[in-house]
Amino acid sequence: MPHDHHDHSHDTDGLSPSGHPYRPDQDHKLTRWQAMEIAMRELLVEKGIVTAAEITETVEQMDRRSPADGAKVVARAWVDPSFKARLLENGTEAIRELGIEPGVLKLIAVENTARTHNVVVCTLCSCYPRNLLGLPPDWYKQRAYRSRVVKTPRKVLAEFGLELPESTQVRVHDSTADMRYLVVPARPEGTEGLDEAALAELVSRDAMIGVATARHP
Amino acid sequence: MMGLPQKVRVKNWHPPGHVRAPMYLRGKTGEIERELGPFGNPEELAYGHEASRRRLLRVRFTMGELWGAEAENPADILEAEIYEHWLDPINAP
Amino acid sequence: METDKIHRWHDMGGQPAGEIKREEHDFALWEKRVDALQVLTSGKGYFTVDGLRRVLEDMGEEAFETMSYYERWVQSVNQNLLEAGVYTIAELAERMEQVQARGETYGECAGSGE
Numbered sequence: 001m002p003h004d005h006h007d008h009s010h011d012t013d014g015l016s017p018s019g020h021p022y023r024p025d026q027d028h029k030l031t032r033w034q035a036m037e038i039a040m041r042e043l044l045v046e047k048g049i050v051t052a053a054e055i056t057e058t059v060e061q062m063d064r065r066s067p068a069d070g071a072k073v074v075a076r077a078w079v080d081p082s083f084k085a086r087l088l089e090n091g092t093e094a095i096r097e098l099g100i101e102p103g104v105l106k107l108i109a110v111e112n113t114a115r116t117h118n119v120v121v122c123t124l125c126s127c128y129p130r131n132l133l134g135l136p137p138d139w140y141k142q143r144a145y146r147s148r149v150v151k152t153p154r155k156v157l158a159e160f161g162l163e164l165p166e167s168t169q170v171r172v173h174d175s176t177a178d179m180r181y182l183v184v185p186a187r188p189e190g191t192e193g194l195d196e197a198a199l200a201e202l203v204s205r206d207a208m209i210g211v212a213t214a215r216h217p
Numbered sequence: 218m219m220g221l222p223q224k225v226r227v228k229n230w231h232p233p234g235h236v237r238a239p240m241y242l243r244g245k246t247g248e249i250e251r252e253l254g255p256f257g258n259p260e261e262l263a264y265g266h267e268a269s270r271r272r273l274l275r276v277r278f279t280m281g282e283l284w285g286a287e288a289e290n291p292a293d294i295l296e297a298e299i300y301e302h303w304l305d306p307i308n309a310p
Numbered sequence: 311m312e313t314d315k316i317h318r319w320h321d322m323g324g325q326p327a328g329e330i331k332r333e334e335h336d337f338a339l340w341e342k343r344v345d346a347l348q349v350l351t352s353g354k355g356y357f358t359v360d361g362l363r364r365v366l367e368d369m370g371e372e373a374f375e376t377m378s379y380y381e382r383w384v385q386s387v388n389q390n391l392l393e394a395g396v397y398t399i400a401e402l403a404e405r406m407e408q409v410q411a412r413g414e415t416y417g418e419c420a421g422s423g424e
Contacts, residue, residue: 027415027417028415028416029414029415030409030410030413030414030415030416030418030419031381031416033340033380033381033384033385034340034416034419034420035406035409035410035419036384036385036388036402036406037340037343037344037347037384038340038409038416038419038420038421039402039405039406039408039409040347040384040387040388040391040397040402041343041347042405042409042421043396043397043401043402043405044347044351044391044396044397047396047397049351049354049356049396050347050350050351050354054346054350055343055346055347055350058345058346058349058350059339059342059343059345059346062342062345062346063342104353106253121323123239123241123321123322123323123324124237124239124320124321124322124323124363125320125363125366135337135345137334138331138333138334138335139330139331139332139334141379142330142331143322143325143327143328143374144327144328144329144330144331145330146322146323146327147322147323147324147325147326147327148327148330150241150283150295150323150324151241151280151283151284151287151323151324152289153289153293154289154290154293155289156330159329159330160330166290169290169292169293169294170280170289170290170293170294171293171294171295171296172293172294172295172296173295173296173297174239174295174296174297174298174323175298176237176238176239176297176298176299177237177256177259177273177298177299177300178253178254178256178273178298179253179273179275179298231315231316232316233316234364235360235363235364235367239321239323240315240317240318240321240323240324241321241323241324242323257358259358259360259363262358262360262361263358263360263361263363263364264361264364265357265358265361265393265394283324284324
């Protein structure tokens with residue numbers, strides 16, 4: 001699981017707290033596109049369209065969002081069958097119960113079981129439940145994933161390490177319009193004694209996209 | 218437009234410009250999975266216009282319908298959201 | 311009629327493609343700011359996410375293959391703001407010239423940003 005975000009004890013040079021390399025930024029030569037961002041931002045602030053504080057707050061909000069929010073939703077669904085029913089019925093309303101403000105997000109939650117495996121893609125761009133999971137991984141936005149998962153999902157899932165038996169039906173969800181999708185992975189066996197917080201630790205971002213299962217404790 | 222559940226076929230239109238009905242679903246037949254919306258029509262919103270409201274429908278296709286003999290497992294499913302003006306109802310005989 | 315079909319590059323579902331590359335990176339500050347400008351200005355009604363996508367699509371396949379995600383986004387947000395009449399091309403050009411004259415790096419040229 002090289003792409004999960006549970007180990008925050010990195011002290012490796014050149015890697016971020018989540019263990020990924022930083023993009024060139026402050027210390028590299030200014031690019032045309034960075035100059036454009038600075039110019040646009042300053043013009044928008046001077047014209048009173050946005051305030052500097054709003055920009056800072058929006059960036060900070062982006063940094064606060066992470067798959068941990070989605071994992072909380074999944075863990076609650078595992079321990080509370082009535083919540084799970086409400087989540088599957090109307091995901092947008094259900095996440096409010098956990099204090100997660102959906103904003104523009106319109107959420108459909110889909111449940112993985114022994115017989116059904118769900119996986120999410122956006123073939124036309126890269127729609128993703130950002131308000132619940134943070135920003136999408138790079139591979140989610142790439143041509144390879146977007147092209148292939150709607151035609152050969154089993155092969156793609158196998159490349160992610162997930163071999164599904166023929167008896168499991170695959171359901172691919174293409175986010176073509178206004179809805180965003182959360183996969184509720186199946187609860188692993190042997191987790192009866194765990195509390196909600198410990199259960200949430202088992203739920204990775206990739207499991208909520210549908211390219212992985214929940215971890216075993 | 219139609220009651221639920223019903224079979225529909227995605228229009229085999231190929232206009233230029235911003236649309237949200239993917240090419241690989243055009244001309245394909247599926248069943249309405251649920252009704253969503255109405256939502257502003259992205260084909261108008263994309264050009265800065267006040268958009269008309271359109272019903273959005275989740276349509277369920279089988280992989281066999283979409284990919285024929287190339288499907289990994291024809292009983293596997295693909296679901297997508299399609300605006301009503303891209304769907305033709307297929308009436309039961 | 312098959313000959314009438316226009317297959318636009320961004321419409322990728324089912325197309326042949328190579329292996330999925332799993333490397334990931336965190337976003338730089340300037341990229342997050344581009345994202346924030348999009349969220350804020352579209353949220354205030356200057357354009358829609360559909361307008362953002364329309365311009366990204368019209369930029370074409372080469373842009374997708376050769377530029378990063380937020381390099382494309384900054385151009386699309388700009389295009390939409392120009393179309394909405396928020397600022398003029400001359401205002402943008404003049405400000406970019408000023409920004410580029412401030413120094414060599416993003417850190418030097420971005421000012422306080424606050």
